[in-house]
Amino acid sequence: MVPENKQMDETTHAPQPRAIALISGGLDSLLAARVILAEGCHVEGINFYTGFCVEGHTHAIRQRKLKKPKRNDALWVAAELGIELHIVDISEEYKDVLINPRHGYGAHMNPCLDCKCFMVKKAHEWMLENGFDFIVTGEVVGQRPKSQRRDTMPVVARESGAGNRLLRPLCAQNLPPTLPEEKGWVNRENLYDFNGRSRKPQMALAAQFGFTDYAQPSGGCCFLTDAQYSAKLADLWAARGERTYDMDDIMLLKVGRHIRPRSHFKLIIAREEGENNFMAGYRRRFVHLDTVSHPGPLTLVDGTPNSDDLDLAARLTARFSKGRDANSVTVRITHLDGTTQSVDATPMSPEEIPQDWYL
Numbered sequence: 063m064v065p066e067n068k069q070m071d072e073t074t075h076a077p078q079p080r081a082i083a084l085i086s087g088g089l090d091s092l093l094a095a096r097v098i099l100a101e102g103c104h105v106e107g108i109n110f111y112t113g114f115c116v117e118g119h120t121h122a123i124r125q126r127k128l129k130k131p132k133r134n135d136a137l138w139v140a141a142e143l144g145i146e147l148h149i150v151d152i153s154e155e156y157k158d159v160l161i162n163p164r165h166g167y168g169a170h171m172n173p174c175l176d177c178k179c180f181m182v183k184k185a186h187e188w189m190l191e192n193g194f195d196f197i198v199t200g201e202v203v204g205q206r207p208k209s210q211r212r213d214t215m216p217v218v219a220r221e222s223g224a225g226n227r228l229l230r231p232l233c234a235q236n237l238p239p240t241l242p243e244e245k246g247w248v249n250r251e252n253l254y255d256f257n258g259r260s261r262k263p264q265m266a267l268a269a270q271f272g273f274t275d276y277a278q279p280s281g282g283c284c285f286l287t288d289a290q291y292s293a294k295l296a297d298l299w300a301a302r303g304e305r306t307y308d309m310d311d312i313m314l315l316k317v318g319r320h321i322r323p324r325s326h327f328k329l330i331i332a333r334e335e336g337e338n339n340f341m342a343g344y345r346r347r348f349v350h351l352d353t354v355s356h357p358g359p360l361t362l363v364d365g366t367p368n369s370d371d372l373d374l375a376a377r378l379t380a381r382f383s384k385g386r387d388a389n390s391v392t393v394r395i396t397h398l399d400g401t402t403q404s405v406d407a408t409p410m411s412p413e414e415i416p417q418d419w420y421l
């Protein structure tokens with residue numbers, strides 16, 4: 063069954079089975095790929111870019127002064143394992159997964175089951191195009207309420223088209239044997255029976271393999287599981303009257319403090335220097351405000367503000383400047399045509415800002 067023109071195993075001269083492993087950068091996919099490497103298979107990794115990945119975006123924009131340097135966890139995993147990593151941009155096709163999930167959303171805007179099906183489908187296509195034999199994921203039965211349940215495991219295998227070429231090494235012993243096991247490409251006895259939400263078995267296995275510096279699961283890797291981000295996305299769609307987005311939309315949802323005082327406009331107010339600099343790249347596309355008399359944030363105005371709205375925007379911008387306790391802060395408003403005006407704004411007090419303005 064192993065297709066021709068495969069690499070030959072150096073010791074046995076038998077064709078070496080080839081596995082493509084989904085690498086998110088988290089612990090589970092690291093371990094799953096490592097287990098299959100130990101079985102003597104050739105493993106390469108595939109990492110899908112949806113646009114909603116946390117690392118490399120917000121982490122790169124903010125928190126620059128943290129001691130621990132930020133890294134791309136998927137690349138780190140590939141380097142730890144010594145495998146080739148293919149990073150594939152699926153952000154355009156992913157829109158349909160997010161906007162029209164057949165299986166609905168999880169606790170927030172995360173369409174996890176559809177997302178899993180789609181990613182395994184793309185991995186399966188890649189497998190066929192590149193002459194690989196099977197797909198490896200770090201899924202564990204019972205680990206996630208929506209996408210990793212005993213009854214959804216077959217859904218992913220079926221809807222992705224991967225069928226029995228989809229192997230989950232961390233919980234394989236809890237599932238029917240797959241083709242790689244039946245063919246003897248991997249030994250089922252060497253796979254695992256992890257089950258449920260506890261991470262202890264994974265941490266013990268990581269220790270066994272000598273992995274220490276892996277990404278912590280609590281960090282979260284996808285913005286769609288984040289309540290605040292999901293609320294901002296829902297607000298964007300409600301304000302537009304349609305469920306659409308482009309890459310700039312989802313990038314801007316990742317930065318700044320989002321405040322919607324009126325239905326026809328919202329403010330994106332930078333929270334720190336990194337965000338200020340990043341948002342400066344979007345200035346020409348938005349009416350924007352910055353403070354002149356005191357250090358303060360850049361504010362982008364998304365929508366169609368009138369002059370009263372801009373006075374309010376100036377007071378809010380002043381509120382988040384170093385002049386928040388001053389009687390007046392000079393705020394410059396730059397219009398879309400490049401003309402500017404200055405206003406002396408009284409900073410709003412926290413009590414004047416209704417909580418439901420914050421997205």
Ligand code: SF4
Nearest residue numbers: 172173174177284286
């Ligand atoms: S957490 Fe995000 S990337 Fe992971 S399965 Fe859910 S939607 Fe997809």
